[in-house]
Amino acid sequence: MVRLKIGFFGFGYVASTLTCGIERVKAGEIDLTGIPLENKIPGCNVEEIEVVCGFDVDKRKIGKNVSAFVNMYPELKQRGTFDNIKIHQGVNLNSTEGMPFEAEGIDDNNTLEDCAKIIVECIINDDLDCTIVVTATEEIYDVDSISALEAIIKEDKKDNITASMFYAYCAFVAAKKRGRGIVHINGIPSKIANSVVFSELAQKSGSVLIGDDISSGQSRLLSDLMEHYKEINRTILSAIGANWGGNMDFYRLQDEKRNESKKITKTGCAKDILGYDIPSDIKPHAYLSNLGDKKSIFMHFPMRLFNGAEDEIFICGRINDSPAAAGMLIDMSRLGALAISRDEFGVNATINSFYCKWFGKQHSKILAYQKLIEWVRK
Amino acid sequence: MVRLKIGFFGFGYVASTLTCGIERVKAGEIDLTGIPLENKIPGCNVEEIEVVCGFDVDKRKIGKNVSAFVNMYPELKQRGTFDNIKIHQGVNLNSTEGMPFEAEGIDDNNTLEDCAKIIVECIINDDLDCTIVVTATEEIYDVDSISALEAIIKEDKKDNITASMFYAYCAFVAAKKRGRGIVHINGIPSKIANSVVFSELAQKSGSVLIGDDISSGQSRLLSDLMEHYKEINRTILSAIGANWGGNMDFYRLQDEKRNESKKITKTGCAKDILGYDIPSDIKPHAYLSNLGDKKSIFMHFPMRLFNGAEDEIFICGRINDSPAAAGMLIDMSRLGALAISRDEFGVNATINSFYCKWFGKQHSKILAYQKLIEWVRK
């Protein structure tokens, strides 16, 4: 067993939850509940994970260590100190506009090329095995080729690139430079693992790319419910999948353009699994501050069954965003390392299908699980 | 393609729905929604099914044809007439005590041996390929061996046998006598497919035995939800699966002893899938006449995830019992015939696992589906 060193791009609720939770596991305070594969992944147990650093643009965090600000998240039960986990300054790339804190990125005063140098150096210095993007949701951008991407950097076209694209680029450049692959996880709904450009960069640097967007809650449930009803040949008549929350992700979605990204990763699911299109409203609905990280969810499916009869079910409840995502990331980082150890570079469809929302044609998570287990055991 | 001739033991809502629905399919009025395998079962399409007769103890039905009483179920849309489908008198065996109609069984005036002769003759005369038990839920009885069962019949010990046991016995005796196997489906929560005695009788008569209890609605959903949460390693803290309905099945369950049978087929599921026991209340709750065949359901699962956080979901809705069961039975009867054509006699675990509630260790329906599909295609 070896250490697995993780760095976060965006050190908010998800990163803090993962950091605190890992320490509580090590201290025997909590069990492995919520970590799908527990300690069944060859090569790396949960206790081997070490959070090493973060990159952020929130002025309250830059240059600080995690102990200094983790109490911003009062629900977390802190165990021990996090004095050694340092927050480097990250890039802004306009992604923090409208957020309720003061943001300052290295891109404010540096060219993209210089920014890349700084980030790459940090990754190499901190000897990161895995980098995870959990910044706020951004508008979706695309790029056609590696050379087009490199041109954007070289020509400093900051309007043509998003933070998640930039961070993925840096991770793979660092991997190549040091001659050792990296696990890069894009945890937000942007087009990285779904982009041939970044897939190629991962491949060429002996790295593994996982994404896009973590499938941890309602959309995951939706996909398994659609599979459930498809198998008994129900005709789903419409689908509502609404949610309301009070964390920064919801705060951010008040901006319509960003909400579009979420819709893309969410609505495809029903059609992909059912095989036909239905009237649907599947997306985050509003920011309600008091709900915090624990979303209020609602789902509704009217459906037709044999002989023209109609059933309908309603689902509601409260579900936590960040601990669900953290549990998934603990698996993804270790599975990525396992893939590298097996010389399976690039995008790993088996991992993506189970843990991520958006990757190719969507299908039931229960089926993806069977393939994942097989791959792990092989 | 050949005809598949079906006879029902208990000609109530389920049998009437199946009968009406099949005719509407033939007339092109409705599609195959709600029939899981549609017309993908080799050897028999839905249109080849023919409902030939029924056996019942309700005085309003005995000796009548189905046209004469099908309007008891106003929700059904009748298409054509059912003048040729005749209702024979069935056995009572105390199973109708407390039901809101006058019951008269052939066992009121005949020994069990004579009753068996009468039923066996009907099965042979009507040339049935498939017999389906959808009588009201009864108290669960058990028997140790074929010889013990035969002794009960010979010695006319009516208190030691239930209607579903007696009907299964008759079906296999008829199969043996005519030298051609039968598909026998036990659609109620009694121990038939789960009994080695009846399994052996099926085997020896070149027949197929399917059961017990049809998994068509809430318990089916429960099993897939448990699998869903198990795979992401949530710790389920408790489980409520309650339902209320207004059909005869609920009327019957007002009798506590019969409710026990339902509990057995339902509560095992959570433990079998999750691998640990939880506080739970999973059973039918009350008869509310106005709800008719469309149950009101409620489910609640609080659960723990990573870092001690807790989610909870509530599910509610309205779901139809009889059309759901009818769609499943249309598959089971054809799959049973397919098994016979492949010389696979006795209890068929692959079919049972997907369509029935109670058979061995329970597991997710989505996984059972994968095995079923493989078996159908082989």
Added chain:
Amino acid sequence: MVRLKIGFFGFGYVASTLTCGIERVKAGEIDLTGIPLENKIPGCNVEEIEVVCGFDVDKRKIGKNVSAFVNMYPELKQRGTFDNIKIHQGVNLNSTEGMPFEAEGIDDNNTLEDCAKIIVECIINDDLDCTIVVTATEEIYDVDSISALEAIIKEDKKDNITASMFYAYCAFVAAKKRGRGIVHINGIPSKIANSVVFSELAQKSGSVLIGDDISSGQSRLLSDLMEHYKEINRTILSAIGANWGGNMDFYRLQDEKRNESKKITKTGCAKDILGYDIPSDIKPHAYLSNLGDKKSIFMHFPMRLFNGAEDEIFICGRINDSPAAAGMLIDMSRLGALAISRDEFGVNATINSFYCKWFGKQHSKILAYQKLIEWVRK
């Protein structure tokens, strides 16, 4: 008892439901369920109501009688014929932009002044006692004074007036001209009963003005729930009141500006009753065609109680829009006539408070009911 002659501005689902329902009541087919005051309003029983005509801009309806198009609403059970109920051409005033039918208004080829003459003449000729606006939701406009309103008409400023304003104006002009008051009900969320201008026009013409927007379903329930929790001094932490539907009202709300009108009439409620502001998302959410007139609703209220404990309730279900509104309108039209008979002209706060969403400071419907009953009985 005398006849009460009603004309509808906008002859869609609500008008058709009211028309069909009244005939079924007269035929003894249905009881008075859903009509709050049943036959307890002095002067006019439900059976005395007569739907006389409608005004619409849908080309499929103009110039036709109701029998010719009522089958557009398949859920309605038609009883007898509606050959005598004629649809006059109404005004457009851009209110039908983007609707899924071809619209043609008299305002397409006439000045506002000429349009007014035509509508007023129809009202007088058809001898209407009550006019009801149930056109699609429009953007909210306002006007400062009667003279300003008259100037808009005279100067043909079609961009400064909405259909609901224009219809209210015509109703009161007709009342004045014929020397007999009219009951005018504004059933949509525009500012008519809440406008001093239209209130004054009602008063001066011996008429009664009721509105704005019918409180028939979810917002009504919301107001009584807020009162319920206020009385036991709970602190409501946030409020979700979401709904999805498939009728023209939802189709229309896909236009953001119109959705604004709905939000105004809905969100005020929580604050008015509770006395403090809370994070809330209370509005129609999306058009899902298959839901038809029967909305899917969701509500969520987390709240604090004694000693820092927190409760939360979720409400979901399916509720019909048009029959709920029709039952309310049957009362409002008769209560308006009662007010006129008592020489109580203008806006009637007692009626508005119970039946409408938007009138002054909002309060619990249960309390408004007590005042209404007193007023009816006096």
Added chain:
Amino acid sequence: MVRLKIGFFGFGYVASTLTCGIERVKAGEIDLTGIPLENKIPGCNVEEIEVVCGFDVDKRKIGKNVSAFVNMYPELKQRGTFDNIKIHQGVNLNSTEGMPFEAEGIDDNNTLEDCAKIIVECIINDDLDCTIVVTATEEIYDVDSISALEAIIKEDKKDNITASMFYAYCAFVAAKKRGRGIVHINGIPSKIANSVVFSELAQKSGSVLIGDDISSGQSRLLSDLMEHYKEINRTILSAIGANWGGNMDFYRLQDEKRNESKKITKTGCAKDILGYDIPSDIKPHAYLSNLGDKKSIFMHFPMRLFNGAEDEIFICGRINDSPAAAGMLIDMSRLGALAISRDEFGVNATINSFYCKWFGKQHSKILAYQKLIEWVRK
């Protein structure tokens, strides 16, 4: 302002919550949320309340002070110490059979007459202004006259009397003996305030009797919802009001006879308010340990509206039992003292109607509130 000294018969979760909460209010840690009338009751503010003693049969509590065992309820946030609040030994009267703790009552070794002397002396010595019964739910008993009750005591017929009857008797004997009335609140579903016998005892001793059973959660909501729908003349077709919990009240209800008491106080409501009977299932359903004091609830109401249309709503959620009850009791104790100060002795219908489940014909709580406010202000 004067002190209001309270003693509890049964010092479990409700008493502990009230005790802790009052101290937190005094310390300014929490506001008056959940106490319906806050500090608007003349004569006694919340801060004036003092919990003085309790009576219990749980061996872990008898003779201890509250500090010694309050940590049995980990959800409570304790503030300060409760060393001065002493637990006297109470009576058993078979009411604790089957509870999960060792019980020892003074009735185990004493006659009823001696027990009464002991309890009466405690009440007088501790100078209690208010006694509150919050023991576990018991089977309902009745008695015909004061003399019959006195005969039971004298003849030591322990099988003919329940704990709540005995405690009420003692409270009024103490009041008479010391020549100063007492407020006695029966917080459980037994027949005390609804009994003419105890009403007369209260009257004759210058006391006030409040009860029976605290209406704090689901049944309270049910009554206001029934009123809501009655006022718009909906026809409710059936009613489900189910709940599941993990506190001692639910533990106790596993005994069928005790569940009967709950049904009586709960099901009457729908009929009393609606004016007609409906199929219903309104009662606690099962004990699920993990739910603790925070019940899981479910309600379902299908209903008919105008023109034969049907709506249905489902309500689910989590609600706390003890803090809700505690908030109500804080009002009731002060309102009882107010009644005594106004020389209004005996049963107070105005207080009972708003705070209790079971008193005479049931009606909407919102209406009861109006009368209560009037009475308080007079």
